[in-house]
Amino acid sequence: MFRRVASLLRAHLASTPSGGSPVAALLTQALVASFFCALVNEALAPFAYGLFALTLTAALVTIPLIGELGWILRRDPAEEWVGTLPARPFERRAARALHLGIVLWVLALGSLLPAALFAPEITAPLPRLLLPVLGLGLVTLLAALVLFLQNLLGERAEGVLVAFQTFLVLAVVVGIVLGIRSVPTLARMPTLGDEHATFLWLYPPAWFAAPLATAEGEPARWWLPGGVGLLALGLLLVLPPAASRRPVRTPWLSVLLWPARLFAARFWLRPDERGAFDLVYDALPREREVVLRTVPMIGIPLAFLVVASTEGGSTQRSDVLALLLFTAAITLPILLTHVPATETPLAAWLHRTAPVSEGAIVAGTVKALAVRFLVPLYVLLGFVTWVQAGPAVVFKLAVPGFLLSLLVLRRLYGVCVGGPPLSTAPDEIRFDLDWLGVLGVYAIGLTLGAIAANRLLEPGGAVVLIALLLALEGFEARRLRSRLG
Numbered sequence: 001m002f003r004r005v006a007s008l009l010r011a012h013l014a015s016t017p018s019g020g021s022p023v024a025a026l027l028t029q030a031l032v033a034s035f036f037c038a039l040v041n042e043a044l045a046p047f048a049y050g051l052f053a054l055t056l057t058a059a060l061v062t063i064p065l066i067g068e069l070g071w072i073l074r075r076d077p078a079e080e081w082v083g084t085l086p087a088r089p090f091e092r093r094a095a096r097a098l099h100l101g102i103v104l105w106v107l108a109l110g111s112l113l114p115a116a117l118f119a120p121e122i123t124a125p126l127p128r129l130l131l132p133v134l135g136l137g138l139v140t141l142l143a144a145l146v147l148f149l150q151n152l153l154g155e156r157a158e159g160v161l162v163a164f165q166t167f168l169v170l171a172v173v174v175g176i177v178l179g180i181r182s183v184p185t186l187a188r189m190p191t192l193g194d195e196h197a198t199f200l201w202l203y204p205p206a207w208f209a210a211p212l213a214t215a216e217g218e219p220a221r222w223w224l225p226g227g228v229g230l231l232a233l234g235l236l237l238v239l240p241p242a243a244s245r246r247p248v249r250t251p252w253l254s255v256l257l258w259p260a261r262l263f264a265a266r267f268w269l270r271p272d273e274r275g276a277f278d279l280v281y282d283a284l285p286r287e288r289e290v291v292l293r294t295v296p297m298i299g300i301p302l303a304f305l306v307v308a309s310t311e312g313g314s315t316q317r318s319d320v321l322a323l324l325l326f327t328a329a330i331t332l333p334i335l336l337t338h339v340p341a342t343e344t345p346l347a348a349w350l351h352r353t354a355p356v357s358e359g360a361i362v363a364g365t366v367k368a369l370a371v372r373f374l375v376p377l378y379v380l381l382g383f384v385t386w387v388q389a390g391p392a393v394v395f396k397l398a399v400p401g402f403l404l405s406l407l408v409l410r411r412l413y414g415v416c417v418g419g420p421p422l423s424t425a426p427d428e429i430r431f432d433l434d435w436l437g438v439l440g441v442y443a444i445g446l447t448l449g450a451i452a453a454n455r456l457l458e459p460g461g462a463v464v465l466i467a468l469l470l471a472l473e474g475f476e477a478r479r480l481r482s483r484l485g
Contacts, residue, residue, distance in 0.1 A: 008095030026110035033111035037118040046123040050209030053115035097236040108139040137229030144235035169299030276364030289426035325401030326450035329408035336416035340424040348423035359481035403469035
C-alpha cells in the first residue's frame, strides 16, 4: 500500500502547475516573520509569543491558500491520470492529502522556522523545538476548514472566500501599521485555561500555542493541538476536491455599474475598441482564479482607511486619505498581471483572428479595467472620504486620484501584462520582478504628490490639475494606440 501511495504522490507532485511554486511566497513570509518575531520576542511571554507567531503564520498562509495556491483545494490536476492507475480509493485520497500537505507545509515553514528561532529565551526546549510542528497542525486545520467550506457551500463559497481573504489582507496591513502599538496589551495576555481567558477557546491559534505555556507553569496540553491536528488531517483524507462550474448569472456589481458602462460606450469607446471592452468587462470578473487572486487586494486601501480613522489630528487624517487616494494604483500590477488569465485558454484564437489592431485591443482592455475595477474602487473611497472630510476633499483629492490611477494603469499595462486578455491558463501566469523598480518610482512620486496636493492644493488649483490630468490621459491614450498600431 505504501508503495502505491508513494507512486500516486509522485504523480501529484509531477502535475503541480509550474506557476504554483511557493518559493517567492516562502521567502516573503520568512522576511516578514523574522522582522516581527525579532521585534516582539523580548516583550512577550512564551504563550503570548506563540499566539502572535501562529496568528501571523495563519494569516500569511491563508491569503495564498485562498488565492494563488487555491487550485490545490479547488481541483485535482492529476485526477484523470491517477484515476487510471490500479489503486484503492483510500490510497488515492491519502496521496492527494499528502500532496496538499507538502505544498502548504513547505509554505508555512517559511514563517514557522524564523518564529522558532526568535522564540523568547525562557521558552522550554521541547515547545521551542516543536513550534514549527504546532504551526503545521494549525495550517492543516485551516486547509481542512477552507475545503469543508467549499464543499458545503459549493459556488456560494466563492463570495465568502473573497470577503474573508479581503478581511485577511486588511487585517495584515492594519496589523503591520498599528500592531506594534498592541504589544503591551498582548504581553498581558492570559494563558489558555485561565479563568479570565475563556475567549481563547474560540481562537484556533491559541489551541496550538497552548504547549508554550509550559515555561510559565501551565500544563502542556499537547492533547489539544495533537487531537485537532489529527482531526484536520482526517478531514483532508475524506473531503474531495471542491471542483464545480460556476453558473452563468449577472454579478450584482455589473448591475450597479451599468450606468458607467453605458456612459463609456456612448462617449469614451471607439468602435474598434468595443469588442475587447465587452470581452474583458464581462468575462474577466467571471474567472474564478482572477477574482480570488485580485479582488481581495482591495483590503490594502481599506486598511489605510482604518488607519486614517484611528489618527487623532485632522491634518494627519487628511494626509492618510490623500495618500490612499493617490497611491491606490500601486495595487494595479496584481490585477494587470492576471488580465491574460482564463480557464479556457484554447479560445485565444479569437484574438489572433480578430479584425482589429493590437492597439484597439489594448485600449479597449484598459477602458474595461477602468470602468470595471477603478470606478467602483474610487466610488467607495470617495464616499468614505466624503463622510470623513467632506465633499471639497473629494473634489480636491478623489477626482485627481482616479485620473492619476487611470494614467498609471495605461503606463503599467505594457510592463505587467504578458499576453492578450483571457488567453493564458492561470497556472502559467508569471510575476516578473523586473517591474518592481518601475513600481517603486511610481510609489515615491505618487506619495509625494499626495502630500503636496493635500497641503498646497486649493479649489482653483484642483480644477487646473483635473484639466491637466484629463489632457494627459487623452495624450497617453493616443500615444499607446499609435505605438501598438
